[in-house]
Amino acid sequence: MKPKVIVYKKLDFTVLDFIREACEVVYFEELNEDTYESFYQELKDAKGILGSRLKVDQEFLEHAPQLKIVSNVSVGYDNFDIPAITSRDVMATNTPGVLNDTVADTIFGLMLAAARRMPELNQYVKEGKWSTTDGENLFGVDVHHKKLGIIGMGGVGMAIAKRAHFGFDMPILYHNRSRNLEAEQTFQATYCSLEELLRESDFVCLMTPLTPETVKLIGEKEFKLMKKSAIFVNGSRGATVDEEALVRALQNQDILAAGLDVFEQEPVQADHPLLSMDNVVTLPHIGSATHETRLKMAQLAAENLVRGVLGEIPPNLINPVVFQR
Missing domain, CATH: 3.40.50.720 (NAD(P)-binding Rossmann-like Domain)
Structure with a gap:
C-alpha cells in the first residue's frame, strides 16, 4: 500500500506524476476557506505534506499524528517550528541551491x-x-x-x-x-x-x-x-x-x-x-519566480517528500537529529 501524502500547492503534472509513482496523493491546488476542512480531514492519516508558507507548529502537528515529513517548496523555512517538528520525530526539508x-x-x-x-x-x-x-x-x-x-x-x-x-x-x-x-x-x-x-x-x-x-x-x-x-x-x-x-x-x-x-x-x-x-x-516577492526555477524547486521538494515517506534520508534535511536518535 502506497503511503498517503498531501500536496497543497499547484505543481507541474510531471512533478505530481513523480510523486504518484511512490505515493497516494491528495492534491489541493491551494488552501483557502473552501478547502481547509477537507485538508485537515485528510491530514489525520497523511505520512507527508508538500507545499509552502503553511505554518507547521505544535498545534498543526496535533492534527497529523502519522506525519513523517514536511517538505517546503522554498529555501526559507520560517513557517516551520523546527523544535516542535523535531520533537515529534518529523523530518523537515527545503529546496536550497536550485534558486x-x-x-x-x-x-x-x-x-x-x-x-x-x-x-x-x-x-x-x-x-x-x-x-x-x-x-x-x-x-x-x-x-x-x-x-x-x-x-x-x-x-x-x-x-x-x-x-x-x-x-x-x-x-x-x-x-x-x-x-x-x-x-x-x-x-x-x-x-x-x-x-x-x-x-x-x-x-x-x-x-x-x-x-x-x-x-x-x-x-x-x-x-x-x-x-x-x-x-x-x-x-x-x-x-x-x-x-x-x-x-x-x-x-x-x-x-x-x-x-x-x-x-x-x-x-x-x-x-x-x-x-x-x-x-x-x-516587486511582489518574485525572487525565484521563473518557470524553470520553480519547476526545479518543486522537483527537489518532491524528491525530499518521497525519500522521507519511504523512510530514507531526504537530500535537504533541515533537522538531521531525527535520524540520529
Whole structure:
C-alpha cells in the first residue's frame, strides 16, 4: 500500500506524476476557506505534506499524528517550528541551491533599477513627459565599481557576489554568522562587522534568513549609519526590516533609494507609504519566480517528500537529529 501524502500547492503534472509513482496523493491546488476542512480531514492519516508558507507548529502537528515529513517548496523555512517538528520525530526539508542564480538575478535587477531609476523613468516616458531639454533631472547613479555590502553570505549571497565581482568590478563587504572563506578567496570579499558594512557600502543588500535574531535586524539605527547616497535592497524576508524606520529614512533622505522584493505583510497594502515613493522599486516577492526555477524547486521538494515517506534520508534535511536518535 502506497503511503498517503498531501500536496497543497499547484505543481507541474510531471512533478505530481513523480510523486504518484511512490505515493497516494491528495492534491489541493491551494488552501483557502473552501478547502481547509477537507485538508485537515485528510491530514489525520497523511505520512507527508508538500507545499509552502503553511505554518507547521505544535498545534498543526496535533492534527497529523502519522506525519513523517514536511517538505517546503522554498529555501526559507520560517513557517516551520523546527523544535516542535523535531520533537515529534518529523523530518523537515527545503529546496536550497536550485534558486540561487535566479534570486541573484532579481536582486541585481533591483539594484540596477533603483540606481538608474528605471521604473520611474519608464513611467516618465510613457506619460509623454520626455523632451529634448531633459538633463540632470533624469540622472541616476553608477553601479559598477561601487562598494557592495552583503548581509548574509549564503548560497544566494554568493551568487550576488559573483555577479558583483566579475560583472561589475564591485568591491564586496559581507557580514555573516561566520566567515565564508570561499567568498573571500573567489570574490576578494572582506568580512566585517554589520556597523562597518553599513557605514562603508554604497549598496546594502540584505539576504539573511528570518530567525528570532534577524527580526527587524535593520532599523532606524542601521539606516542612520548608512551613507546618504546608499541604496538599500531587501531580498530576504519583510520582517527582517523595520518598515516604519525605512519609510522615515527615505523621507528624511538618510538613504537615497530602496529596492524591495519582500514586505512585512504580503501582499502589501495598496496604501502603504513605500508604494507612493518614486525612489523605491517594489516587486511582489518574485525572487525565484521563473518557470524553470520553480519547476526545479518543486522537483527537489518532491524528491525530499518521497525519500522521507519511504523512510530514507531526504537530500535537504533541515533537522538531521531525527535520524540520529
